[in-house]
Amino acid sequence: MNRNLAKLAVPIGVVGIILLLVVPVPAWLLDILIIVNILLALVILLTTMFIRKPLDFSVFPSLLLAVTLFRLGLNVASTRLVLGEGYAGQVIEAFGHVAVGGSIIIGSVIFLILVVIQFVVVTKGAERVAEVGARFTLDAMPGKQMAIDADLNAGLISDIQARERRAEVSSEADFYGAMDGASKFVKGDAIAGILIIVINIIGGIAIGMIQRGMEMGDAVSTYTLLTIGDGLVTQIPALLMAVSTGMIVTRSTADADMGTTAGTQLAQSRNALMIAGCAAIVMSLIPGMPMIPFIVIGALLVWAAQKVKVRTAREEKAAAQPAPEGMTMAETTEELIEQMRVHALEILLAPDLVDVVSGASDDLLGRVKALRRTIAMDLGIVVPPVRTRDSIELPASCYVIRIAGVEVARGIAPGGRVLALGDALEALPGTATVEPVFGLPGKWVPSELRHSAEMAGATVIDRVSVIVTHLSSVVTANAARLLSREDVRVLSDGVKQVNPAAVEELTPGLLSLAEVQRVLQGLLAEQVAINDLPRIFEALSLRAKVSVEPEGLIESARQALGPALVAKHLDGRTLRVVMIDPSLEQGMLEGLRPAEQGTQILLDQRSMEQVIESLRVSLAHADALGASAVLVCAPALRPAIHRLVTPQTGVAVLSYQEVTSANVEIETVGVVRGVTASAA
Template identity: 70%
Template sequence: MGVVGIVLLLVVPIPAMLLDILIIINIVFALLVLMNSMFVKKPLDFSVFPSLLLVATLFRLGLNVASTRLVLGHAHAGQVIQAFGEVTVGGNLIIGGVIFLILVVIQFVVVTKGAERVAEVGARFTLDAMPGKQMAIDADLNAGLITDVEAKERRVEVSAEADFYGAMDGASKFVKGDAIVGIIIIIINLVGGIGIGMLQRGMDFADAVNTYSLLSVGDGLVSQIPALLMAVATGMIVTRANASSDMGTTAAQQLTQSRPAMMVAGTAAIIMAVIPGMPAFFFLAVGALLLFLGQRVKAAQTAAAKAATLEAISAAPQTETTDDIMAAMRVQPLEIQLSTDLVDLVSGSADDLLARIRALRHKVAMEMGVVVPPVRTRDHVELPEATYVIRIAGVEAGRGNAPAGRVLALGDQLAGLPGTPTVEPVFGLAGKWIPAEMRHSAEMSGATVIDRVSVVITHLSAIVTANAARLLSREDVRVLTEGVKEVSPSIVEELIPGILSLGEVQRVLQGLLGEQVPINDLPRIYESLSLQAKKSTDPEGLIEAARSALGPVIADKYIEGGSLAVLMIDPGLEQSLLEGLRPSELGSQIVLDPSRLEAFLTSVTETNSLAEQAGRNAVLVCAPALRPAIWRLVSGRIKGLPVVSYTEATAGNPTIDTVGVVRVVQSISA
């Protein structure tokens, strides 16, 4: 209805009283928009502003057309325009014209021009930053830090921000055009009014100039004042950065944060008071006020420092008890030590190292079924600069670098980027630590850019996954067993402690985790253990029974596109290996001549390398009886090569794709 009314203003004459009401609404509406632009915390909180700016501009133009029709047709345009003209002109046409021109210059040259430039730059930078923001969202989603819903919301926000700044870039042109139109309309009113007054109304030149200049200036002012308010609101919106409070609160906090600045300004004001001819009282008053506020800031800062000191003292233990010493002696299951310049990684924000560790623990629990113990994070003054160390049970398990103010770029086109060459600690990829401000340039060159926290978390995730068996304590097994007992009490009551002890169950679960087999499905694992333990409690047999129950899960990890790439063992060679199989206290072993054993391992290594060069991630398959012994042999030579039995490989009915056969030229015998 409002937009239709604005359109009608352009074609339908309205009475002077209605024009007065609409002019008042226009001024108050512009003031309301200005106040809202001051109190928003971020630009997107006022995302409708570009559309409101267009509607407000059209509204003012409609009022200009309506007022021009009344000025030229009736030599009267209502009380508001009359009052603005009389008060502003004050009997002097030159003063009124000068004031009007000053308002136009302020709006057009200062406010509008600056807002237009800021909107243009903001739109360009926002669009350039979109790919990086989208990649950051995808990285957080893949790392398990956010859910699909949160990722969707963040993508919508990034898109809305780009749309907003793009719209503001165009909307700023409305403000610029409004200022130009205001000048043109006042000239038309003045020239047209004088002509109509002299030719149609019989006025002499002086009367026509006096009458129509007053109306023209008044009409121009009632249009320019709301236009100036909207221009200022535009400037505030495009220069507003995301903040936790409104502009007034933020300005008050930041202007009074520096005591020296206030003291210097107050002293300067007092010095200016002694200059001859200056109004000393006012300078002294302002200077005294600034000095007073400076002293208040100093007192507040001192009180805050004392309170922080007292809090630290009260929090610190007064005496070191035996329990304190025991706590200090306790070896942490998982620990990250940071050099002193990396303490900023633990900033307390929503995306710092501690928050990412919490997300990692949840991710590992969902994927592997094991609860990662709490990770202790502390600084270590003896570590080299920009170094972090990951320890398991007090022993170093990994070390890396994460220099402050830099991000890790991975890719082949890094020669043109400044930075320190490095090797990514998990996958061994060549990279370079580049300045954070070069992130966009690196992304444009095709490099993958990773922030420091993500580097540490990725390294920690790889170490936790590789050492999941070490991290599974007896207490963890007890807690997991209690969880199974809540949903399947009969399974637990039959197995523990009647058939197997908690320690024997722990050993089986550690054996599964040692080969990266998830233990999420504990009820199924316990069922298989209860059946196998009635025959034998040999740990190796128990582990193989649990693997057999989890066969589809084991194979599913390595299936790509419904196909499982496998490395076969030559049948004759496999038969020789079976003949050499011997039981031992440490599990089954293959007794071979050392040279023949080395030939077998070399063949496995070469066959696996050929498969990797072809882009296939293969698994080594063998007879169920051979699987534990071959895994012990292969795991020491080739890291990460899975060894599965025939029954496990075919459990999910995948398509078997043989990508290599392990052969030894000389026959192997026991």
């Protein structure tokens, strides 16, 4: 019932306001409506003071229009009574006689002062703030939407939270846009109030003298006082609404209402209160100044300063208070254990680099979280949380990346500078360097010269991007080391939910979790993504029934992923390959021998150097054609050849089965030749 009444209150109120414009109302009803108008404006003003952020009072623009229309309707109704009957109720009469002492001059001055305060000061300022707020909010809207998308992609927020934030950003833009227009209602209301007063005075004097036969002085006295009373009755709520408008458009988001926030922030400086109190006491000594008020107010300010001092001392004492006796050992032990623990992945920062860690979604921490998500999608592993801390042992502007407590990479990222990569950097001031991932020459230039570097054709990278790119390269190269047995268990449980047969057949009946981990690590060591675990597990189940030798298991998994392996090296639908001379390949097969770390090809030093050199020539020929190539060979040779040539040339090695399973066009761009006679 209450909900239905609330739903109908506004429509009924708007219809009533329209009726005010055309239907005469008695004086007693006008008194009630004027009181409602004043108290409604007061409630709205107080509400704007107690909200925490402007969107908590999002109905304010519409409410401002309704209240302004209500006040103008009261103006029409009171004008009808003043001009028609010479009496407009007790409220207007009280304001005309009691509030201004029955004086036309006093009433006029008070009314003009209220008009100046509302129109010149409050309304003008609120209008300008609303206009600027709307413009800045709309300009910032795309950036806020991009920040929300970045947080969502980084995994910092869920889809539901992202939708809520987008809705809040959209509502904020709509609110400030509406406030920009609603502020014009307040300005128009002030102008309408002045015009109504002038019209009422002229019309009242004319009616009094012409229709009622009153003397000039009596007509001026009677109708001017009533008109000024009417103006004051409506101008005071108008002023309250103007103040409410200014209050809400100047309010920024806070954690408490305005009173609490203002009290807390005004009392945060003891020195300010003490100086103001002493100044008030000194001013009381000026001849002619009222001594008692200055002394009382100054004493109150000094007393408030002392209270702030006591509160600050209490807070500092509480912060410095040691932990209870029984808790000291437990906390100390936990801290020592945490310090002793070897973290899987760490970033150490020099003290002058801690500014890149601010907790926002676009700083180092946010970018690292986004990187974890990207690597999970690309490689199929969940990178362990990256521990980030500072170290006073590092040189200035230096950072170090550790895996399992061991340093694997190091770089620099000077503060206030960006990394410019390109050839024409001689004219730019800065420190020459080498990009840590791709080995490109670059220069750390001042941030203010970013635009100049871009105009010079350089690629400009900020400090955080340099660190994150370096971290990405390290993680990708060491993905096998980062895959723990617990990670394998979690991944297996995930596969079991969607494909339980693949997991139940493989573990623990055919392979243990440790053996599965070894296979997955072998795939990651060759930069093979393991995100298609069901297919990998099915291939391992078939191979494990024949042999559990790790190299064979890895090759079986690779053959199952053949199309995906080939897809990374395609140029359209074409795969450019480097073949091995058949006689050389036959000699390698004859020289293939098992070893503890996998199969090896027995070649003398000269033959091995000739094979690698021939491969380099073929790869260089492919590069000259503007394409990259892979080396293909017999399946039995692939592991051994990979260990032989990839560390020195970086080329990917695929087997014939892997290539043919992809159903692509093959273009041979080179042949590796060697001295087969030297094969053992």
